[in-house]
Amino acid sequence: MNYSKRTGILVAIDLGMVWLSVYFAFYFSYKSSIPADQVQLWLLYGAISSIVSTAFMFLFKLYNRIWQYASVGELISMTKTVAVSSLVSYLATNAISAQPVSFTIALHTAETMLLLLGGSRFVWRVFCDKFGGKRQAHGADEPKKALIVGAGSCGTLFAKELKSNEAYDTMPFAFVDDDPYKQKLQVYGLPVLGGREQIPAIVEKHGIDEVIIAMPSVSKTQITDIINICKQTKARLKIIPHLQEIIAGKTTLNQVRDVQVEDLLGRDPIKTDLDGIANYVEDKIVLVTGAGGSIGSELCRQIAPFRPRKLLLLGHGENSIYTIEMEMRRLAPELELETVIADVQDRTRLEEMFSQHRPQVVFHAAAHKHVPLMERNPSEAVKNNVFGTKNVAECADQFQAERFVLISTDKAVNPTSVMGTTKRIAEMFIQSLDKQSQTKFVAVRFGNVLGSRGSVIPRFKEQIQRGGPVTVTHPEMVRYFMTIPEAVQLVIQAGAFAKGGEVFILDMGAPVKIYDLAADLIRLSGFEPNVDINIEFTGMREGEKLYEELLTNEEGITSTMHDRIFIGKPMNINRTELEFEIRKLERVLGKGQQEIREVLKHLVPTYSNVS
Known part of the structure; x- marks a missing residue:
């Protein structure tokens, strides 16, 4: 009408x-x-x-x-x-x-x-x-029962939306809320059945299909606590986005989403020193190598708001560089972008690019990172991670870049893999170069990032979609985890603290057992571990170890102005000796894997996987 x-x-x-x-x-x-x-x-x-x-x-x-x-x-x-x-x-x-x-x-x-x-x-x-509004159907079309966690303004608004909107196949059944004054009362015609501790009993008693967490303003620590309680049930978990996402316009109140593994980390948002970052990025020519990768592309997204004069996107794969270029042109249409298709192993091409664009800040994210693949192809790990880093770092020094930030890994500490050893050599090289260069060379070391290409989470999700089994290498294997945006935000922040020669270590929180991670993912997908979807152990792969470390024995640790970033004491590395050993490494590249591993062992004595 x-x-x-x-x-x-x-x-x-x-x-x-x-x-x-x-x-x-x-x-x-x-x-x-x-x-x-x-x-x-x-x-x-x-x-x-x-x-x-x-x-x-x-x-x-x-x-x-x-x-x-x-x-x-x-x-x-x-x-x-x-x-x-x-x-x-x-x-x-x-x-x-x-x-x-x-x-x-x-x-x-x-x-x-x-x-x-x-x-x-x-x-x-x-x-x-x-x-x-939505009529309650019968039989097979009967709507799902939802238990809403949080009987505040957000929860009641969402309950009203569920009741009136026919697009949802879910009806609110009740609330839970920790406020004792709300318990045993009704909110919007729905009972408040108790606090968060009663969630498992309520779900079991009333046959709840979905638990919806409607507390967008509480801390991530509290959300994680609620999720851990909800994991004891068979109900599917969903969450209303964080209040900051709603205010920023990235999402709306009604865009409820499934709970993700990232929500289980329980860390509150990172506080960033915007002034410190702007001072070294704003109005500067910034180069990101490996710009098409998980870390590199997120670096581009997060650097853009700090208004660099020009952003150089360098990568070897044309498709991934094209993808991030299109995304950046949409996200930051006013930003001057330059795409560079180049291999970091090609010194002549890098010198040409540095000479043409004169980048002032370099984030070096290009690397081979897949541990078992690099075990089987050690020469490629050496070429990319050692000589590729050497080429980019020396060009930064030659063309007087102000800052060079190497993206490193916890696998570089007491390494048991070729990949970790090559990243440790890369750290050692930039530390030695820093002593005689006007460029500030630093490395940032962190553990696994959730959702990056080749990481465990996408593989688990794919296995769950296929109906299982989910494969875990060892029941006791643990890893440090961080989300990609978290890691990149701290990398950029660490660059602001650079004085030269440091290895910055990011606080990764508590390590997570991989088996627990797999079980959580299965539960969050609405299944029961080892009932609906099995978890199978396949044995540790070559180059892997049960746990990772963030510091070598020689590195002490000091704090920075940021509570999530620490500094490992710079190593005393002789540049001449290191260059000599790297030349030996270059000579054995065309030979067998054993020769390469022996030279790696000589360069990094803590490397312990020599067969």
Whole structure:
């Protein structure tokens, strides 16, 4: 129904209610039929009340409101309209008529008008809530039961949305809330059955299908605590986005999503020193190598808001570079971008690029990182991770870049893999180069990042989608985890602290057992581990170890101004000796794997996987 037709019908109904209100006021005032000498006054008062009330209904925009969603605000507006229009009608009638309307009749008219006009609208709202929204189907189409965690404003708004929106196949059943004053009461017609500790019992007793966490403003630590309680149930977990995402416009209140592994880390948002970052990035030419990879592409996204003069996206794979270029042109159309297809092993190409663009800040993220693959192809790990880093670092020194930040890994500490050993050599090389260069060379070391290409999470998700089994190498294997945006934000922040030669270590929180991670992912997907989907152990792969470390024995640790970033004491590395050993490494590249491993062992004595 269009606006004009809807308004016409409402005006006609309201006019009828106004006339009834005036009639009842006269009728009950005289306790019988209206006396003949009062009929003319009744008709005059009714006509004036109709005109004045309709005018004020339009003036207060009551015909512009959707009464299906009426609340206290609409009730107040209706009360104002009735009060003002009744007073004006009473005064106008008495000014025109020789026979005045009694104040009692005017008061009864106002009371009845408020009852009929306001009451009819709220009856309509109750009807819509009860019958006009989503109808509960039966049998196979019966909606899922949802338990909402949090009976605050967000939870109640979401419950209302679930009730009224037919797009959802879920109906709210009850709330849980830790506030003792809300427990055993009802909110929006739904009972508050207890606090978070009662969630498993409530789910079991009432056959809850989904648990929806509607607490977007609480800390991630509290969210993780609630998720850990919910994991004890078979209900599917969902969460309303964080309040910051809603305020920033990245998502809306109604875009409920499945709980993800990232929510289990329980770390509050990172606090960034924006001024410190802006000082070394703003209006600078910034180069990101490996810009098409997981870390490199996120670096590009997070660097863009700091307004670099130009952002250079360097990568070997044309498709991945094209993808991040298109994304950056959409996200930051005003930013000057330059895409560079180049291999970091090609020194001539790198010198050409550095000479042309003169980058002032370099983030070196290009690397081979897959541990078992590099075990089987050690020469490629050496070429990319050692000589590729050497080429980029020496070009940064030659063309006087201000800062060089190497993305390293916890696998470089007491390495048991070729990949970790090559990253350790890369760290050692930039530390030795820093001593004689005007460029500030630093490395940033962190553990696994959730969701990066080739990491365990996407593989687990793929296995779950196929119905299992989910494969874990060893029941006791643990790893440090961090989200990609978290890691990159800290990498950029660490660059602001660079004085030269440091290895920055990121606080990764508590290590996570891989078996627990697999089990959590299965539960978050709505299945029971080892019941619906099995977890199988395949044995440790070549180059892997049960746990990772963030510091070598020689490195002490000191704090920085950031509570999540620490500094490993710079190593005393002889540049000449290191260069000699690296040349030996270059000579054995064309030979067998054993020769390469022996030279790696000589370069990094803590490398312990020599076969």
